[in-house]
Amino acid sequence: MNLLCHVAFLLLLGGVSCQNNRNAKPSSKLSKKTSSQSAELTPGDEPQSAPVVVDLSKESGTSGRSSSQQAPALPKPSDDMKLHFLKNTQVTCNDGTAAGFYLKESKGSKRWLIFLEGGWCCYNKETCNSRYKNIPRLMSSSEWSQTRKGTGILSAQADENPHWWNTNIVFIPYCSSDVWSGTAPPPKTKQGKDAAEYSFMGSLIIREVIKDLVPKGIKQAKVVMLAGTSAGGTGVLLNIEKVSSQLEQLGADAQVRGLVDSGWFLESKQQKAPECPDTISCTPTDAIKKGLRLWNGVIPEKCRQQYKKGEEWQCFFGHKLYSSLTSPLFVVQWLFDEEQLRVENIYIGGQSLSEQQWTYMQNLGKELKNSLKDVTAVFAPSCLSHTLITKSNWMDLQVKGTTLSRALQCWDKSLQEANRNSKTALKGCPIYLIDNCQWPQCNPTCPALIDLTTNQELTLLQVLAGMGLDLKKLGLDLKQEGSSLTGMVSNGG
Known part of the structure; x- marks a missing residue:
């Protein structure tokens, strides 16, 4: 059973972490390897999967013809988001190539959705060189496609995205490796032990995208939602x-609101060496501390004022930052x-959990719940997963x-009725x-855990057994899992 669950969780934990390749050197030009997208990212932020083609032809106002009056010579408008490079060529990706964004316009709409891609970060010469070698698309635009197709909340298809399908959708690719906080151009010299050959301009990229959207009509917007997953979610904050x-x-005259998906991290409990040279031996806290200096990272002023010099890194954690923000957040x-x-070195399915690890897992859900108690709008499932809003099955x-x-x-309606400061829902x-x-997995609508060898779904009790837990000691029995499972999930979902 342990072997079975090990394989299943390797599929489940498809998000990956940066390879520790200290000797990798960035080449002057990027390799054309398409396999680089399979390289690992840590912690969290699997690259966004290629979305499906969608059709915006049903948008009201796009056509007044009946089916018998259709003009066959006119092609259907594309639902692809189209690539636009920034007009300000001084604001670039890590390697100096042009930064940019993808846009799917919805003529007449005064609602805008601007999405920040995730992908963790790099914070010194070793980690940045490794990232450049293994995941070049997160540091360069040289191989970006001319179009992208949207899934989940980025979809222009009403059945996949019923509330935001006919908005102006903007996808900003992540190529700055700085959790969207950087303002550091490349130095004039390439000397020094840090990643001096790279730019870190994530915060400036967002600023320039907004500028370039002015001719597209964003000044007439009524609602602008800044959304992001994982590091992109932290970037929203x-x-x-x-x-x-x-x-x-x-x-x-737009209301700006934020949608943070899987970017609400808690500080690590692990004690690791602060001089950590790579992402595996470095906690996110230490990575952010090092990165802030390298990136010339900026953080919200109200949060910065709450912490003494050298403690600004705390503003990267949502539960520390949230109270200082005035914009509505979901x-x-x-x-x-x-x-x-992963931050705690817990790779579920890889081996039996120690008592300490299982205790941490049990407490994690409680700690996350507690950290969200003052947040007005929350969607927090008791599941093992990472990121949601850009997945095609996000509504399941x-x-x-x-x-x-x-x-x-509902959140949209509550904001329209000025209830943003109350937990009392409509x-x-x-x-x-x-x-x-x-x-974990006690919500019956959690994403299924699949065993790769049999292509069969795993039940919660099989997962628990794979964790090395003594089910009998817990009062559970695989042979009677139906009744036991029903009782355990009765409060979920």
């Missing part, structure tokens, strides 16, 4: 106040986030009978949704 201020200065967070577990998941798409629609329209059950 770090940049939403700046985006709101920038739009206000441009004369836009937080999507798995209570048993795979990448939060429910917390207490409500899908995320429905909760976001009647029959909840926006504060956290699973009650305490176990």
